[in-house]
Amino acid sequence: MSAGAVAKFEDSFAQWLGVKSAFAFWKGRVAMYAILKSIGVGEGDEVILPGYTCVMDVNPIKYLGAKPVYVDIEPVTYNMDVNLLEEKITPKTKVIVAQHTYGYPCDMDAIMDIAGRHDIPVVEDCCLALGSKYKGKLCGTFGVASYWSFQWNKPFTTGIGGMITTDDSGLAEKIEALCRERLLQPSAKASLMLAVQRMVYRLFIFPRTTAFATSMFRWLTKRGVVIGSSTTCEFEPTMADDFFMGISDRQARAGLRQIKKIKKNISHRRKMKPIYDNLLKQAGWETPEIPDYMDPVLVRYPVRVADKARAIAEAPRHFVELGTWFECPLHPIETPMGMYGYYDGMCPVAEQACREVVNLPTHPRAKQATAVRSANFVQSIGEASPPNAHRLP
Numbered sequence: 001m002s003a004g005a006v007a008k009f010e011d012s013f014a015q016w017l018g019v020k021s022a023f024a025f026w027k028g029r030v031a032m033y034a035i036l037k038s039i040g041v042g043e044g045d046e047v048i049l050p051g052y053t054c055v056m057d058v059n060p061i062k063y064l065g066a067k068p069v070y071v072d073i074e075p076v077t078y079n080m081d082v083n084l085l086e087e088k089i090t091p092k093t094k095v096i097v098a099q100h101t102y103g104y105p106c107d108m109d110a111i112m113d114i115a116g117r118h119d120i121p122v123v124e125d126c127c128l129a130l131g132s133k134y135k136g137k138l139c140g141t142f143g144v145a146s147y148w149s150f151q152w153n154k155p156f157t158t159g160i161g162g163m164i165t166t167d168d169s170g171l172a173e174k175i176e177a178l179c180r181e182r183l184l185q186p187s188a189k190a191s192l193m194l195a196v197q198r199m200v201y202r203l204f205i206f207p208r209t210t211a212f213a214t215s216m217f218r219w220l221t222k223r224g225v226v227i228g229s230s231t232t233c234e235f236e237p238t239m240a241d242d243f244f245m246g247i248s249d250r251q252a253r254a255g256l257r258q259i260k261k262i263k264k265n266i267s268h269r270r271k272m273k274p275i276y277d278n279l280l281k282q283a284g285w286e287t288p289e290i291p292d293y294m295d296p297v298l299v300r301y302p303v304r305v306a307d308k309a310r311a312i313a314e315a316p317r318h319f320v321e322l323g324t325w326f327e328c329p330l331h332p333i334e335t336p337m338g339m340y341g342y343y344d345g346m347c348p349v350a351e352q353a354c355r356e357v358v359n360l361p362t363h364p365r366a367k368q369a370t371a372v373r374s375a376n377f378v379q380s381i382g383e384a385s386p387p388n389a390h391r392l393p
């Protein structure tokens with residue numbers, strides 16, 4: 001079978017979201033690249049995005065010769081502070097990227113209003129926001145296009161993987177033409193290796209084993225034994241020859257299996273947020289207050305701790321699956337951010353979040369007992385002080 005599984009995966013995903021077209025890729029970052037390229041982003045253009053992201057989200061902008069322009073975040077949802085957005089717009093602004101961080105929906109009314117007044121397309125980064133809604137509407141259905149990630153720690157996984165969704169027929173035609181012309185196919189070896197990794201993941205990776213498995217995985221990735229989420233060359237803004245790659249049939253079949261479980265997955269994650277909120281409230285912690293019209297489905301539960309370094313060091317001993325993103329405004333921390341036009345102090349709220357925020361599991365393997373163990377652990381570390389604003393303006 002060839003295009004069959006991939007086309008089916010694309011159709012099922014588009015159907016789930018309720019949009020006309022979907023295009024699957026090797027990774028989410030490839031999907032982002034295809035959108036920007038098809039919109040016509042090129043040399044000297046500017047792309048606005050939050051200064052609290054993954055550097056793999058910035059690479060596609062740099063690959064196209066464009067300039068990333070960073071907007072600071074607000075401290076409750078960790079999303080772009082819409083009050084700072086308009087001042088970043090210039091005649092060179094070509095796209096605004098609305099990243100729904102951790103699954104918290106961006107303030108889409110404000111973003112769409114500002115973008116509309118300046119006639120700038122909005123692209124949604126939905127890599128962390130499968131099933132989140134804003135005013136009853138699914139994230140991923142506001143902008144001209146959206147992209148999604150199916151990497152290991154994303155809302156659902158095909159090992160690695162990505163998707164574009166769009167309702168814009170003109171843009172879909174351009175993406176299709178670009179793929180016809182340039183899209184590479186993963187090798188049989190890479191596809192098989194990823195299938196083996198997915199099996200290992202299914203059998204052995206649980207909240208108690210994640211810390212050990214992650215360090216093992218990183219060690220093996222560095223030695224080229226397994227397929228990691230990012231290759232070393234992706235920590236510099238130079239595009240590798242084999243970057244623009246499609247998804248394999250095996251990944252697509254894994255994706256189709258995940259789509260069958262999508263409702264259960266989303267409803268589990270939706271329930272995890274109030275569980276964590278209540279556990280922390282009972283311990284006297286402040287938890288974020290968001291308006292009712294934001295219905296987040298969190299990929300991870302972010303929480304601010306007094307000593308992030310200690311939390312990271314101690315979590316494995318307590319069998320706690322502690323996430324560290326984002327460790328710097330363009331995660332991960334090894335990346336020299338000047339290469340990407342980010343300099344210390346550009347986004348102070350994001351920088352503070354990088355120092356304080358860790359995140360806890362919400363995925364279907366994390367149960368009530370996992371939440372209790374994780375919440376107890378962060379309580380042992382202590383709440384970030386002085387407390388931050390926990391309410392949106």
Ligand SMILES: Cc1ncc(COP(=O)(O)O)c(C=O)c1O
Nearest residue numbers: 027028029054056057127149151
């Ligand atoms: C917010 C965000 N967007 C995009 C990406 C890129 O996704 P992928 O790893 O599938 O390329 C990431 C990476 O982890 C991310 O955290």
